[in-house]
Each structure stands twice: as C-alpha cells, then as structure tokens.
Amino acid sequence: MPDSRGTDMDRTVRLAQDLLFFAYRDFTNAADVLLEEIGLGRAHHRALHFIGRNPGMTVSELLAILRITKQSLARVLGDLVTRGFVAQAKGGADRRQRLLTLTESGAALEQRLFARQHACLAPAFEAAGPEAFAGFQAVMRAIMDPEARSVLDAAGDTDVR
C-alpha cells in the first residue's frame, strides 16, 4: 500500500524519480567493467562520447555540454591525450582554440564502450517498440533544459524514428 497521498501528477513524478534513478544507474553501469579494465572512469567515457559525436569541437563547447569546470575537464582530457585517445589541433579560424578529435585508438575504445551500452539499450528499445521510443524521446527532451535541447539538435539528433 504505497503513496496514496498526493495528486495523480505527484504519484507520476515519484514514479519518474525511480525510473530515472534505476535506468540511469544500469545504463552507466553497462560500460563500467570495461572502463575499469582500461583504467579510466565515467568522466573519461563522457568526454570520449561527446568528442566522438562532435569531432572538431572546441574545449569550450565540451565544457558547456558537460557543465563541469575547466580544471575538472583538464585532468580527464589530459589523461585521454596522454594515452593517445584524443588529439588536439589548433583551430583554423581561431588559433587559440583546440579542436578535439578521437584518434584511431580513441575511436576504437569508444566503439567498445558503445557496444556495452548498445547491449543494454538496444534490447530495451526492441522490446518496448518504436512508439514507446518516440514517447521516451519526447519526455526526455522535455525534461532537459532548452539549451541542452538545442545542443541535441545541433548534433543532428533528429528524430531517428
């Protein structure tokens, strides 16, 4: 006999809190074993993911997406550059910028990490069906702030349908 208090929307929000916690936990866990083998953390994975998704992006752009400080990113990015997973090139238009790309081995690593999360997510989407995915996408987009939505659109995350 759970929460029978509150409005319908209150109960919906409580449910959603649980859904977000468990789904996000298991989604991120999917890549953890591999990350530990390599000796990297989730922060490194996030950086690899977004650099792979937006090749040639600047450090500022990555900072804006991750919403962490320059000093926090420095450690992570330093590790990735040192170990040869990420390359930095001077910007053409603005030579102060460092354009970030994955190296060949960085792309290979990202691919292996991607495979883990693919194994977690793809069966879920198959099971739930395309209409459910459309609803999922609509809700997730509505939850995030407008700036994140435009980042998504800029990245070419058009409805995959």
Next chain:
Amino acid sequence: MPDSRGTDMDRTVRLAQDLLFFAYRDFTNAADVLLEEIGLGRAHHRALHFIGRNPGMTVSELLAILRITKQSLARVLGDLVTRGFVAQAKGGADRRQRLLTLTESGAALEQRLFARQHACLAPAFEAAGPEAFAGFQAVMRAIMDPEARSVLDAAGDTDVR
C-alpha cells in the same frame, strides 16, 4: 552532418545516450540549490527519497537499492540521523534490523526537495502527454535490470496510466 555511419539502431542508441545524459543531469540539478542551502548532497537526497518511499525499510534493503557499500551509506545515514531527518527503530520480527523512517522534519525536507523535481518533471510530462509518458515508462523499465524492475513493482509503482 552527423553520424551517418552505423545501423538505424546504432543511431538510435547514440541518441539515447545523449537523452539520458542531459535529462538525468537536469533532473538531478533541479534539487541541487536547495541541497546546498541545507548542507547536504545528492547522496543524502537519494536516501531521503527511498526511505520516504518505503517507510520501515531496513538498512540492507536500502543498500540493495542504492548499490553502494555499507561504509558509504554509513556516512550519509549518520548525517541524516544526527540532524534528525531519519529515525531508526528496532525491528519487531528481527531485532537486529533497523527500520528506517523519515521524521516529521525529514518528511518536510523531502517534500521541499520533491517540489523542485516536480517543477522540473511535471511540465515535461504535461507537454509530452500521457501516451508519451507511457512510452517513457516502458522504455525506462526495459533499460533497468530485472531486479530493479521488481523493486519498482514492490514499491507499488503500478502504472499510473
């Protein structure tokens, strides 16, 4: 001109990675300002949330849900008990157990934190509509591991519809 490589499902999974990252980030951020005022962290919020949702749960059950170690929980739970937000009662059937409940002030605090996330989530669900929410729920349930799904069911998270 983004990822045109990979299968349709590959692109769907890439999109989902972004959706999960941004939505979860902004969902958790919603309560952060209030948490900082109170001098607590997200880990404290998670504990308050699940204790409020499952009153009388044991420490073991909470550990199983959060999937952290006893030592990690000890700090968080210690803070919450010391500051009078959580009460511990000896179990009736098994007196080794400590049954966790929110105190009056704990429930009040959880309510204030809940309000922040309500303000983030409710408008999103209103905007996306009930069918989208159903799809969101189906996908999120499918992403999490079976154990988490049964925790959800046990908590009375029946389809809110």
Next chain:
DNA sequence: TAAATAGGTCAGTATTATTGACTCATCGGC
C-alpha cells in the same frame, strides 16, 4: 595598443565512493 577570450596550470578542498578488517547483537538450526 588594450581589453577580452580560449586554453592551460597550480594549489587546496569537498563529496562520494571504494576495499579490508574488525566488533557487537541477534537469529536459527542442531
């Protein structure tokens, strides 16, 4: 030329988590 911007760096600290090794009280089966 001067201010602003992109990026990097050093130093110190906080939060959340980990592993490992214990103690104590209580339960349950024999």
Next chain:
DNA sequence: GCCGATGAGTCAATAATACTGACCTATTTA
C-alpha cells in the same frame, strides 16, 4: 544451549570526480 550466519555499525586508508581561487600565455578583436 551452543554456534555459525546474518544485520548493522565502525575504523582506516584510498580513489574518482568535482569544486574555488589565483594565475599565465597566446591570440583575437574593438
């Protein structure tokens, strides 16, 4: 009633991720 298993708590050391604040360099722009 004893004894191993279990629920909970604790001490100590460490790691990952993040923060603030203060600087520095190179480059762009007004």
